[in-house]
Amino acid sequence: MTKRLLPSNAEARAEDAFERLGTRSPHCSVPGCGESDWRALTGAYLNIKCYEHRCAQQGRSTVERHHPAGRKNNPKMEVTMAANDHRVMDDYKVDWPEETRRNPEGSPALRAAANLRSARDWLVMIAERLLAPVIAWLEALEKCMRKRHGPRWWEALGLPNMLTGRGAEL
Ligand SMILES: [Zn+2]
Structure with missing residues (x-):
């Protein structure tokens, strides 16, 4: 049995993100993107974008x-x-x-x-x-x-x- 290095609170953070994003199956709304990791998503349901597309939209790298x-x-x-x-x-x-x-x-x-x-x-x-x-x-x-x-x-x-x-x- 492997020992975890630390108890992770990732599940609780995921729940917070689902609430913030307004859905339990979030994904970037930019066609063809496919990013669905809650850790990389911003905005809220119907206007969710990944950080990369949000940055691009704002003219940032x-x-x-x-x-x-x-x-x-x-x-x-x-x-x-x-x-x-x-x-x-x-x-x-x-x-x-x-x-x-x-x-x-x-x-x-x-x-x-x-x-x-x-x-x-x-x-x-x-x-x-x-x-x-x-x-x-x-x-x-x-x-x-x-x-x-x-x-x-x-x-x-x-x-x-x-x-x-x-x-x-x-
Ligand atoms: Zn995206």
Whole structure:
């Protein structure tokens, strides 16, 4: 069993966001955007926009500067990232211990802990925002292909089974 680094209040923050946004299934209203993460959405029902589209509408940059370990811990470490991703990373940071985030005495142990928490947050963001949608898409594709071409649809289409290497000769 894995131990959580901290009890997360993300569910309570999500509930607050759903109330603020006026819906439990919010998404950016800009056609083709698809952003549906409550952490990256602004406005209210029927006029919800993601941070990036809100920034663009206001003539501001859609990329922002992010301090992965926090300004106090590592002011020189700075990356630019898409505004929506930045909102998500900042939300993860809310669950960090206050002491680690602020590190008032400049403790090297807390600085190292902040670096590791930041690295963990990157991995969580990649899993949630990049991998999860692709996994869901592949599973939806499987259902669609199975329905159209049968349970061994890749053979019906003459495609190689990439994972076993069998039939790799196209
Ligand atoms: Zn958007």
